[in-house]
Amino acid sequence: MFHNNQLNIYSTINSGQYFLWENRQNIWYGIYEDTVLKISPILDNNRIRYEYDSFPKIEDWEQSVFRLDDNYDQIINEISKKDLTIEKITKQYRGLRIMRQKPIQCIISFLCSSNNNIPRIRLMLRNLSRVFGKTIEWKGDTFHTFPTLAGISSASQAELLQCGLGYRAVYIQNTVKSILNQDVDMKIIEKANYTESKLELMKLCGVGEKIADCILLFSLDKLDAFPIDTWIVKLLQEYLNNILVASPDVKINSKLSPNQYKVISKKIRDHYGKYSGYAQQFLYYSIRERNGRKW
DNA sequence: CGCCAGGGATCTT
DNA sequence: AAGATCCATGGC
Numbered sequence: 001m002f003h004n005n006q007l008n009i010y011s012t013i014n015s016g017q018y019f020l021w022e023n024r025q026n027i028w029y030g031i032y033e034d035t036v037l038k039i040s041p042i043l044d045n046n047r048i049r050y051e052y053d054s055f056p057k058i059e060d061w062e063q064s065v066f067r068l069d070d071n072y073d074q075i076i077n078e079i080s081k082k083d084l085t086i087e088k089i090t091k092q093y094r095g096l097r098i099m100r101q102k103p104i105q106c107i108i109s110f111l112c113s114s115n116n117n118i119p120r121i122r123l124m125l126r127n128l129s130r131v132f133g134k135t136i137e138w139k140g141d142t143f144h145t146f147p148t149l150a151g152i153s154s155a156s157q158a159e160l161l162q163c164g165l166g167y168r169a170v171y172i173q174n175t176v177k178s179i180l181n182q183d184v185d186m187k188i189i190e191k192a193n194y195t196e197s198k199l200e201l202m203k204l205c206g207v208g209e210k211i212a213d214c215i216l217l218f219s220l221d222k223l224d225a226f227p228i229d230t231w232i233v234k235l236l237q238e239y240l241n242n243i244l245v246a247s248p249d250v251k252i253n254s255k256l257s258p259n260q261y262k263v264i265s266k267k268i269r270d271h272y273g274k275y276s277g278y279a280q281q282f283l284y285y286s287i288r289e290r291n292g293r294k295w
Numbered sequence: 296c297g298c299c300a301g302g303g304a305t306c307t308t
Numbered sequence: 309a310a311g312a313t314c315c316a317t318g319g320c
Contacts, residue, residue, distance in 0.1 A: 016301055110301080117300035120318065166316030171303080208303050229301035255302085257310055284301075294319095298320090307312075 006072055008095025009039060009050065014295065015285045017218050018099050019109050019122045020129070020146065029143065030065075031129060033102045036136055036143045037061060055138045067100050070223075079279045082272050086279050089286040096285055098217065098277060103190060104179075105146045106219035107204070110211045111171050119295050120164070127163035128152070152176045171206025178204060194222050209261040217277040226268050226276040228261060230254070231287050236264070 013021045013028060020031040030037040038053040039062075052062045063069060076094070080087040101109075112124045125146075132147035132155055153176045160169035178184045188200045197220060201212040210229055216222035228236075236252050256264065272279040 113300090114302040115300065115315080116302085116317085117319080120300075123318090161316085164317070167303095167314085168316080170315090206303065210302060214301070227301070230299090231301070253310095255311095258303095259309060288301095300317100300319095303315090305312105305314085308310085 004048075005094060007066055007068070007097055008093070009041075011093060011096045011285060012066070012099060014293075015096060015281060016118050016288070017214075017281065018101055019118070019125050020105075024141070029141075031105075031133075031143065031146050032058075032061070032065065033105055033146045034134070035061075035145070036138060037065065055136065064100055066097055070097075072097065075223075075275045075278050079272055079275050079282075082279065086272075086282060089282050093282055093285055093289075096282060098223065098281055100221070101219040102146075103186070103215070103219040104149060106215050107175065107201075107207070108146075108152070108172060110214045110218075111175060111206045112165065112168055113211065113214070114168060114171075114206065116168075118293075122295075124164050124168075128160075128165075131155075131159065131163060149176050149180055153180060168206065174205035175207070190220065194224060197222070198225075209256075209258055209265070213265075217280070223277045224269060224274045226265060226272065226280045228256065228265060228268075229284070231284060231291075232280065235283055235287050 009028065013030075018030070022029055026041065028037075028039040030039075032054075034056070035058055036055050038055070040051045040053070041048050042051050050062075052060075054061050076090050080090050108128070109121070109125055112121050116124075126144075129144040129146050132151040133144040136143045136145060152172065155173075157169055157173065160172065163169075165172065179186060184200060184203045189197050191197075192200065194216060198212045198216060201207050201215055202209070207215070210227050213225045213227035217225040217227060233252060233254060233256065252264065253260065269276045
């Protein structure tokens with residue numbers, strides 16, 4: 001695949017953090033709310049480099065979306081020191097990065113993620129965009145932008161069900177309503193620290209500990225957030241348990257109660273420190289690779 | 296057919 | 309505070 005030390009486009013896009021990307025004729029297209037992002041690999045002197053474009057035009061969007069302002073070398077260096085597992089897989093999957101999404105799109109996306117698999121999450125979000133987003137024509141290609149809150153709020157429950165959302169349709173309707181009414185304050189969500197922002201996020205219907213952590217990490221610059229999903233739990237049961245959760249008071253069940261989540265989350269975040277989120281993304285990617293992900 | 300998927304809300308013990 | 313159940317849906 002095409003990559004370098006600082007950014008592996010392929011693994012970063014296919015690591016279950018940002019669902020609205022697709023590859024057409026070896027070119028990547030991403031939906032960034034109202035904007036279509038484009039990444040073209042260019043063969044240049046026997047090396048691959050990338051050309052970034054977008055419509056409507058956003059100058060240097062890749063700096064923000066791929067977080068190129070993070071000091072990647074230092075982050076990898078920092079988390080590598082924490083244990084041998086993470087040292088190994090940061091080497092192995094070097095170039096994997098966290099992306100920075102738009103908060104609203106990220107909230108809706110991870111509302112769709114509950115008890116679900118990634119191909120279906122993608123399908124649901126594409127359906128939502130096709131039905132309630134704006135159609136964009138760009139150089140002969142057709143795209144659908146991500147719907148606005150107003151756009152989604154105008155949808156009937158039947159229409160949402162037709163997008164394949166299932167029981168999550170109600171979560172999305174309630175969440176969109178609370179944001180539009182300002183029962184939940186997006187200013188707090190966007191400006192507050194990890195703890196305060198998470199508390200506010202969890203007022204949203206359908207947002208619990210795990211989904212809140214995803215939103216914090218992938219759209220709100222909280223690099224110390226460490227989402228614990230079913231795959232991470234499996235990993236913890238195997239061997240991280242010995243490193244992190246050596247105390248017998250913590251038993252790891254296949255499903256975590258809110259309290260167990262809090263206890264384990266604290267231990268792990270203490271262990272990996274302020275870049276816990278990067279560590280999590282490497283761990284998640286490695287276990288999905290090991291299990292032969294099909295997307 | 297049963298089980299699982301980047302879980303959470305709700306009710307029960 | 310932990311456990312059980314249900315939620316809608318497609319892939320295997």
